Structure formats: structure tokens, C-alpha cells
Amino acid sequence: MDEEAPNRAWHExxxxxxxxxxxxLVTYVxxxxxxxxxxxxxxxxxxxxxxxxREEEAVGIVSGAWMGGTRGIVLMQTSxxxxxxxxxxxxxxxxxxxxxxxxxxxxxxxxxxxxxxxVARTMRPVLDALAVEHHTMTRLDEVEFIIDRSITQAVAxxxxxxxxxxxLLTGGKVFAK
Amino acid sequence: MTFxxxxxxxxxxxxxxxRFDITKRMVARLKHDEAVIGxxxxxxxxxxxxGRRPQNFYMLGSMGLAAPIALGVALAQxxxxxxxxxxxxxxxxxxxxxxTIAGRQQKNLAVVIMDNGTYQxxxxxxxxxxxxxxxxxxxxxxxISQSAWAADEAAFEELIDVTLREDGPWLIGCRIDKEKPADxxxxxxxxxxxxxxxxLGVK
Numbered sequence: 389m390d391e392e393a394p395n396r397a398w399h400e401x402x403x404x405x406x407x408x409x410x411x412x413l414v415t416y417v418x419x420x421x422x423x424x425x426x427x428x429x430x431x432x433x434x435x436x437x438x439x440x441x442r443e444e445e446a447v448g449i450v451s452g453a454w455m456g457g458t459r460g461i462v463l464m465q466t467s468x469x470x471x472x473x474x475x476x477x478x479x480x481x482x483x484x485x486x487x488x489x490x491x492x493x494x495x496x497x498x499x500x501x502x503x504x505x506x507v508a509r510t511m512r513p514v515l516d517a518l519a520v521e522h523h524t525m526t527r528l529d530e531v532e533f534i535i536d537r538s539i540t541q542a543v544a545x546x547x548x549x550x551x552x553x554x555x556l557l558t559g560g561k562v563f564a565k
Numbered sequence: 566m567t568f569x570x571x572x573x574x575x576x577x578x579x580x581x582x583x584r585f586d587i588t589k590r591m592v593a594r595l596k597h598d599e600a601v602i603g604x605x606x607x608x609x610x611x612x613x614x615x616g617r618r619p620q621n622f623y624m625l626g627s628m629g630l631a632a633p634i635a636l637g638v639a640l641a642q643x644x645x646x647x648x649x650x651x652x653x654x655x656x657x658x659x660x661x662x663x664x665t666i667a668g669r670q671q672k673n674l675a676v677v678i679m680d681n682g683t684y685q686x687x688x689x690x691x692x693x694x695x696x697x698x699x700x701x702x703x704x705x706x707x708x709i710s711q712s713a714w715a716a717d718e719a720a721f722e723e724l725i726d727v728t729l730r731e732d733g734p735w736l737i738g739c740r741i742d743k744e745k746p747a748d749x750x751x752x753x754x755x756x757x758x759x760x761x762x763x764x765l766g767v768k
Contacts, residue, residue, distance in 0.1 A: 438669065439665075441659075441664060441665055442659065444633075444659070446633075447633075448632075448633030448637065448662075449634070449636050449640070451630075452634035452641070453640055453641040454637070454641075455638060455761055455762050456639075456645075458637075460637070474626065474627060474628075475630065478625065479627040483754040483755065483758040484754070
């Protein structure tokens with residue numbers, strides 16, 4: 389870890405840890421906060437990155453890739469996560485597939501869209517109900533440790549894991565008007 | 566485009582075949598450890614009944630995700646042909662995945678749709694295909710230009726052979742009857758996944 393350049397942005401840290409763990413497939417439904425990470429993985433030939441029509445589809449692709457020997461991660465925002473309980477409960481968890489997921493957290497700390505603020509409240513209860521490991525990253529200095537250790541654990545225990553990007557880390561989406 | 570010549574232009578003109586029969590015909594043509602992803606319900610029950618290949622994956626839930634899972638396998642193992650077997654009700658849940666597959670132009674991927682116009686396992690309620698939705702036309706519209714209805718059993722076998730031989734992505738529409746499946750898949754997800762990964766040489 390020491391050889392990495394200092395003062396990296398959160399998305400640069402994420403990109404570097406994913407590479408180190410050979411997580412080369414990135415499927416996503418876009419989000420504004422995730423944009424620098426999406427651009428970073430598209431810019432790096434190590435990654436195969438593309439958008440999907442729905443988050444469930446992205447989870448299916450990463451699940452199939454894992455069974456074929458390639459590690460992947462799904463990027464989405466909070467409202468997209470709300471479409472996933474069935475895919476997590478009937479595919480990732482029972483088949484013991486370490487689907488990695490990264491959620492840009494909306495709905496809190498300055499949300500301006502009531503729909504986002506309501507759906508965001510379903511995320512952690514769903515993850516807890518399914519006993520899916522999840523970590524909320526709020527500070528730059530914890531990003532590397534959380535993702536590095538959690539990928540190792542997800543693979544070793546054959547279990548999905550969710551990384552939640554707090555607005556405290558990313559700045560979130562700012563009220564435009 | 567040779568793939569779509571001599572095949573019916575619409576669902577109405579395709580012969581109604583039997584799911585177990587054509588599943589057996591398809592499996593009999595798989596000589597190179599091709600991967601097959603069976604979507605939920607009777608589609609994967611008949612895949613199970615057609616013989617226990619280690620390269621078969623049987624979904625138990627996650628309705629609609631057979632084609633995305635197959636795309637993931639195909640991305641991870643570009644030298645292996647991968648087939649998604651999916652029902653009409655299931656693919657109607659994830660029509661967007663056809664556009665994703667088209668966008669990737671995944672050469673080693675084929676999607677086979679078993680279309681009987683009903684949600685058969687839940688009591689035979691009509692799906693949208695029974696009311697005029699044409700999955701092959703939808704797939705073409707999504708960008709999978711090599712999409713065709715199988716006119717009959719012989720045409721189905723010919724289409725499977727082409728998909729195994731040439732670059733995809735492909736979509737084959739099959740009209741099927743409402744016969745019950747020949748068996749029921751064993752519901753043991755970790756075992757299914759483990760055997761599939763061993764069948765793909767990953768473990």
C-alpha cells in the first residue's frame with residue numbers, strides 16, 4: 389500500500405484497490421457522484437466497464453463472470469440498490485457468489501429529492517435482513533482498508549459485499565437550485 | 566445475412582414444438598463443453614431432465630437473469646460458447662439485457678427463448694407474447710441482428726449449429742407447447758454453483 393501515490397482522490401484509491409485484487413469487470417448504472425470512478429475505469433485498459441439497463445442485470449453479469457473466473461463489481465446509486473433485494477436473495481447469497489457492489493449514497497445529508505430520501509431508508513434494513521456485509525465509507529483514510537479487507541473476505545467466504553459511499557466522503561450531490 | 570434467411574418472419578409462422586424435445590436436441594449438439602444457463606421454471610427443469618452436464622447452471626429465482634448471467638460467463642471465458650435458455654415471461658422482465666448484449670456484440674453468446682405465451686408455472690396466465698409481442702423482432706430492434714424464429718425442429722438444430730460455429734450474439738425464438746416438464750431441478754444452489762465452476766475449469 390505504501391508504494392501508492394499520496395493524496396489520491398477516493399475514486400483513485402478505489403480503482404487501485406480493485407486492480408490489486410484483480411477485479412477487472414465493472415458493470416454499472418450511472419450516477420453523478422460515481423462519474424470520476426466510472427471515467428477512471430473506462431480510461432484504464434485493465435478494466436472491462438460498461439453500463440447496463442438495470443442494476444439486476446449488472447448483478448447477473450458479475451455473478452456469471454465470477455463463475456467463469458473473473459471478478460467484478462456493480463456500481464449504482466441508492467435508488468438502484470432498491471431494485472436488487474430479489475437478485476441478492478435468490479442469486480448472490482444462496483449460490484454463494486461474492487458479488488461486490490458499490491453504492492453512491494443519496495437521500496441523506498442535503499438531499500433535495502423526496503423520492504431519494506425515502507428509498508434510501510430501505511437500503512441498510514434490506515442489507516441487514518439479508519445479513520449481507522456492508523460498510524459505509526465516510527473518510528478518505530479508511531477507503532483503502534475497508535475495500536481491501538472486504539474483497540479478501542468476500543472471496544474467502546463466498547459472500548456478497550456492499551460498499552456505501554457517504555456524501556461525507558464524496559461530497560454527494562449538491563442541491564442545484 | 567444467412568442466419569435469418571429461410572426462417573419465419575414472425576412468431577405466428579413458427580411451428581409449436583415441445584420444450585423437452587428441443588432441449589434434448591440442443592444438448593445433443595453440444596460437443597465442446599459449451600456452458601448453458603437455464604432460466605427459472607420449466608425452462609431449467611427440462612434442461613435438468615435433458616442430462617446432468619457440469620457446464621449447466623440452473624437458476625433458482627432471480628427471474629429474468631439467465632441472459633445476463635450467460636453474458637458474464639461469456640465475458641469471462643471468451644473461448645467457450647455460452648447459451649442462455651430463457652422463457653418468454655422471464656425475458657419480458659429484462660428486455661433491456663438484450664440491448665446490453667447487443668452493445669457488447671458478445672461473439673460467443675446465444676440466447677434461446679422458449680415461448681409458449683404463458684406464465685405456465687404459475688397457472689398458465691397469458692404473457693405479452695400471446696398478445697402479439699414478438700421476442701425475435703424485439704431482439705432485432707435491440708440490436709441483436711442475428712435473431713430468428715425456428716421454423717421447426719430441423720431448423721432449430723440448424724440454428725444451434727450455426728450459433729456454435731459462427732460469431733454471435735444470437736437469439737433463437739422457439740414456440741413451444743404447454744406440456745409439463747419431464748423432471749424437477751434439485752434445489753441445491755451451492756452444489757449447482759460449485760459443479761458449474763468445476764465444469765468451466767475455474768476450480
